[in-house]
Amino acid sequence: MKEVDIAVIGAGPAGLSAALACGKSGATTLLIDFMDAPGGQLIKQTHKFFGSERQFAGTRGIQIPSIFINQLSQMPNVQLVLGVNASGYYADSGVLTLEDGGKFIKVKAKRVIIATGAGEKALAFENNDLPGVYGAGAVQTLMNAYGVKPGNRVLMVGSGNIGLIVSYQLIQAHVQVVSLVEAAGRIGGYLVHAAKLRRAGVPILTSHTIVRAIGEETVRGAVVAQVDQSWQAVPGSQREVACDVICLAVGLTPLVDMMWQAGCEMKYVPALGGHVPVRDENMRASNPAVYVAGDAGGVEEASSAMISGEIAGISAAVSLGFRAQDADARLALLKSDLAAIRSAPAGEKIRAGIMSAMACGGER
């Protein structure tokens, strides 16, 4: 059985950043991803990042993975395996089971950093299994990673940043966004993104939801309706929208299966997207061999994922006695970066959610 100091599950922004920190500390590190290319959701983020230079402000998301890979490939103590499925974690022995193209592999890791990201939430409405009903993330992958147009006329459901950005990218790909509906009374994402859509002439219908998809073989329309304050459709407000794609951008939920398997204490925190592991400020879960990084610990975005990944990487390494020279200073800097990102007005719910997910509401 292969043995490593630290295994990192997921090579998205959080996992890449965690693995780099582990690599710098000198710990033997195995970075695992089930996709054939590293980067996670970065592979389709064609927009430029903003924020701090330390989190690649001004760089397009799609360019970030190779920056990490170039550094990781120089490190003899780091191994990256792609197309490998981490299928199980056995907390009693610290053994991970991996599947690599029909091969079954066991790895014993002293620490595991879980950076599995998040998945798209679904929505219950009539005919929601018609071909043409997509998650917004899936549409973004189709367009930006594979160059495939999902259709010609899109109804977007949900006005968080994903719904807004994917709508704008659809327009850039010459796909018409016929309407954007949002069940809440106000737009969920940044106004700067919503303003772009309004300038492009996309109607944004707040306090509206999708009632049903119309079509026999594939989507050819949708019925939308106004909702009242208890989210019930207002009688008489139903109307039909012609479209061939219905795109659901109704939020993400952390992918936490392995943390349940690891016996980590979990908590349901709506502001973070669902169940998340209770953790300390160094991203250590209640199972002391397990650290969490990125969206798997609560849905935020790629910049904070890179920061929490590095925090988890440094901390996991230090817990095994691998301390890079600048570890303490770097940890302090990262924690202040994270606090700065979350200090925006839009970060208020996240801050409350993180406090709720911390073991004792603060330092432990």
Next chain:
Amino acid sequence: MTDDDIIICRCEDITLRQIRELIAQGYHTIDEIKRVSRAGMGPCQGRTCRQLIARELAGALGVPIEQVEMPTFRPPSRPVLLSTIARGEADE
């Protein structure tokens, strides 16, 4: 609303009506509903339907969603061919 046409578990084709009928019959946890209907036992292992079923249970039982008991999570978390496991551990 025709809850017959609302799919909750895509993998196993379980509708909202079936879920509501099971809750009415007294199946009051996600695990019970899973065992009797297979909802959540398909390739995605409940990633799509788990929260929808939890919300339905919370509404029917009149409890907040955090009080809905989560199912047990066991490896493998993604589908693995039996032949892969049967061949045993690969040599490193």
